[in-house]
Amino acid sequence: MNATERGIREQFPLWAKADLGGAAPSPGHIQVVVGCGTSVHIADSIAVCLNAHGHQSRAVPGNEWTRRPHDYVPASVKVETIALSRSGESTETVAAARASQSVGQRVTAITCAEGSALCSHADIVVAAETHAEEGIVMTASASLMLLLGMRYAGMTLGTPTIEAARHLLDAADGALPGLIDGRSHFVFLGGGAFYGVAREGALKMQEMSLSQSEAHHPLEYRHGPISLIDERSLVIMMYHPDTLEEESLLAHDLLAKGAKVLGLGGPGTISLPVGGEPGTGPLVCLPVLQLLGEYVARSKNLDTLAPRHLTKVVTIG
Known part of the structure; x- marks a missing residue:
């Protein structure tokens, strides 16, 4: 480690x-x-x-x-x-x-x-x-x-959310190596407050593993980007409770096109429940996205302590 x-x-x-x-x-x-x-x-x-x-x-x-x-x-x-x-x-x-x-x-x-x-x-x-x-x-x-x-913002965030995040990371740990096997295209989907975290997941994948990654609002993915989906794709779907039904339909469409889907809070190749206090799902999911980037980097023999072209602090001038 x-x-x-x-x-x-x-x-x-x-x-x-x-x-x-x-x-x-x-x-x-x-x-x-x-x-x-x-x-x-x-x-x-x-x-x-x-x-x-x-x-x-x-x-x-x-x-x-x-x-x-x-x-x-x-x-x-x-x-x-x-x-x-x-x-x-x-x-x-x-x-x-x-x-x-x-x-x-x-x-x-x-x-x-x-x-x-x-x-x-x-x-x-x-x-x-x-x-x-x-x-x-x-x-x-x-x-x-x-x-x-x-x-x-005024949200309640305490021990239940922290324990939910710890539990989700432990639950995802064993599934990640199988999900990334043979995959080189990584898609992060999330709506509402999950969208910023989806963008962060895509960035982590780029920084850590030099892999092709992208982030979208879930239902926007059908409007063009879905053309890239094939058997090389892994989609990380962070389900929003408000839009679980339509996001589930999208996930099934992606599976039918050859993608694997990590379903955080909903259906997928691997489906894992997301707990925690109301609205805290984006935080609960974030460590899983970080570990995913580390595992993909490791599969490519890349050192995440020395990512290419990056420094710890970006200063200009």
Whole structure:
């Protein structure tokens, strides 16, 4: 077991320690969630959770928010910014926080690096301890930022969700090697708050295993991308309880076209139940997607501690 896998398997005690510290959205403000790479995918899921719990929100990549904020939110609207960065040093995210503060917006930093540059440009700092061995690829830190963002949205997230995520990872563990055997095309499907996590799953697959991967809302997949499905495909379907019936029909269609399907919360070649408190399914599923990337990398003799062309912190200038 390498350090990447240990970080994935040993993240759950860190979830239990994560503390939001009372941070919460202010009434009457749009919550703009910014980040880069993994963090902007996590931001997408957090924004959905904020909207679902009565706080208007959207996710925006860091440099987009710095350079053209009014393409995303009208100038007349009151805004608070939530900036996500594991290291707190990502150039685009720090710049977005600085730009937000410069026009009087409150900035809440969610990070795994207290005392970082991002923290110096934040009005509220929420810092979580991540796994000591986490390398370039974000695993536990991504889960922690999602967890804290869900709580910021007002969601209840405690021991039942943590235990559900641990149980799902254990249940998926034995099934993953058989599912990936002979597969080189990986598709991640999820609606609502699952969509950002689907994008993160696809990114993990690219970073860790240099594999072809893509992410879509489930019913959008029939509108063109399904043309790529064949016996090389593995589809990870994260079922939303609201749309279980139509997503199940899609899964059966994909199976008929030669794909294998990992059904998280619904039918598939392998079907696994997703537990946890209401709405926490995206977080519960995330460690499984991380472990999947590690297993595919291992099957290709790739070292996830040294992914090609990547560094732990992206800085520019």
